[in-house]
Amino acid sequence: MSHHHGGDVEEMEDEYDMNEPVDGMEEDEDQELVVRDSDTEEEDDEEQLHKLSDTSAADARSGKDIQGITWENLEFTRESYRQTRLEEYKNYENIPNSGEAAKKVCKSTEKGGTYYEFRRNTRSVKSSIAHFQLRNLVWATSKHDVYLLLHYSVLHWSALNGVDTDIMDVHGYVAPSEKHPGSFSEVFFRTQISTMAVNDKLLVAGGYQGELICKHLDREGISFCCRTTFDDNAITNALEIFNTSSGALHIIASSNDCGVREYDMESYRLYKHFRFDWAVNHTSLSPDGKLAIIVGDDTDALLVDANSGKTIHSMKGHLDYSFASAWNPDGRTFATGNQDKTCRIWDARNLSQSVHVLRGNIGAIRSIRFTSDGQFLSMAEAADFVHIFDIKSDYNKRQELDFFGEVSGMSFSPDTDTLYIGISDRTFGSLLQFGRLYNYSYLDSLL
Template identity: 40%
Template sequence: MPPPLQEFEDDESELQDTLAHQVVSGARDAQGIPWSATPYTRADYRQVRQSQHRTYFNREVEVATAKSRLAMEAVKVSTSNTNMFMFHRNWRRLHSTIVHFQLRNLLWCPTTTDMYAVHENRVLTYSTATRVLRTVMDIGGGIAAPGAPGIGAAQVCTLCVKHGMAAAGGFGGELVVKRLESLETFTYSKRVTDNENGITNAIEIAPSPSGQVSVICSNNDNRVRCLDAKTFQSVSTHVMPWAVNTTVAQPGGRLLCSVGDDPGALIFDPGVGPSRPAVKLADGHVDFSFAAAWHPGGNCVATGNQDCTTRVYDIRAPGKCLALLLSNVGAVRSLRFSDCGNFLAAAEPADFVTIFDVTTSYKRAQVIDLFGELAGVAFCPGSDCLNIAVADPHYSSVLQYNKMRMSYLYPLCE
């Protein structure tokens, strides 16, 4: 990576923010990288970085064998002259860190102005309205921050912020929850599993049709655990045939979709017993999946895989893939649909986020080209902006891209 910018104190870090007009005029790089001080142009460094990129596979032979077939089956996507979102600002005060290279759900934007991210053992929030950065939870241990009651310090590897709660998961199977309006440091903290390899890989917070909100943990011990968000008592536990890397809840419905250390994906109702087996989505992926997202309409779900593809399914016809989408160079680590349903953002481990236009059957897309490890992506409510967290020793920030006003193309978003 090129040399760092001059470091400022936190209260002066806004001086490092890049604004839209600086990028448009060519006065500054969106991330603030001083290319004139490096031996590379931006284009040259992109070529160098791509030539050095190595994608991690759990099933390397299977991916290599299927590569040409996947390319032929994929949707033919046009990215020329496609700008659905335009750069607005990079917010330098909110820094992200990544402790597990495969888990990248570390950025959440529950409102249009509030952003939440993981920094070391803390959950931070930054308001773009008040320009205030504060700590929501500190699970780092030590004298000043003893960690969460009952579990001590924890390495935070996943995050979810929804329905007035922030929930963090750790390497030792920890689940730590805080109600955002509460004055308590922690609302709930516990190790949900004693398995020595029971990493909490993902957390979902979702209401059922009856209104009951559940906190849903996906763990490496092959379990999906549903807890009542009021009492934190167990509602149900579901045993999967593989380590569960993420579980996402159907908007407005009862179903869950789980993916993990297997090419397959399972759709199931957490409120019914084993007499009604889970529905398996059509085969197609060839490596492990770490990302999934439901379309807000509730019928379609997308899964992201280490085979460098995203697959979209209609659960009313689970036996076939609706769309196969390719990444640029790496695995698909995070997927998010916009609230309006017109956009799907697919984040790779580093450098690339692709925004697919759902209204064109995913045939149009915009590629956002950055430098650095990506900690997560998040659409703001209303889908007017997309935020991208970059975790880098020198250029860590959240980059905000605002939707272009094209109501004649996207009337549902207005």
């Protein structure tokens, strides 16, 4: 994203407005879809959202749309509207026609698997997107605990008791409550969160001017905040939390200033700083901590030594810029997601070419997740679709989750039981929850 400066970002986001209702539609109080009045105030949107009911698994089994869309009141069917979206959705590309060109080498996969079933659509939890290219804004730390971004706040949602709690509000200013070397002395005014990452101990968020904000979930206030860089257009694009081999808590920040920085969360000091030739949009660390995938404003993806930052291999195949990456827990294979509408699977033992090229339907692959047991890979398009691949089938079988709205993020729970998907839309903004289906054998039932 290095070529987007200042107002250019705003212009791009206006063109690809993630906050507008799906194709300009909204529901009235009787839950009928109507054309949106452009002068409608956002406060009215919020009030109306809370009038709309959630959708449960029982509702879905009885035939109700999982998003609560009353198709029977419309002049078109869901199927015809889906076809319209497939034909008219405008995917953002940095390199023109990259999606069409990439289609030629994609793997043919069998659709129809059922690995995760719908459990609930929660309308009262509305996630938002700060930058239209960054979609890592939903994180599950357990099957019941989810963190998501809403405007200037990070919210915690408990699926167990249905309560949302404001965990961190960065509107106005942010200042550390703890004193540490390197902690920013003055406050950040009107910080806007561009990306975030959460585990069971720590929440970290990045900002539009290189801000890094850290909060320990068991402590009051902000633990640490700083400016990672003072370069122009220094947006923090991605964050990752991990434990080192010694058990220390570290984070990795990927930035538009072409840097990848690793911080020690015990001392809050910069531990490593590597620079590359282009804006880094995402970094993923291998399970053993020795390798890292670097993707960004280049068609190539890099496999680098995580200790030295030295490039081990430059992987060729994608036709546009990449914004997502993830390691399989097996430590041998990994995935990269690109604006050419593909997700490529790579084997670290032979990087001459990708093992598989998986195709999206309408948009860039902006988020990728593996389950912790390595059985499934999910890839989220910019809007409307999340695909879940059965890795044991060699990625030949997949489940397609089909809905309407921009995807703000997705996350499997650590125990793999639940998949959460954030939908950003003024009318249909919500949190989708899916539960894993287990196939127990006869002997398993006796245990």
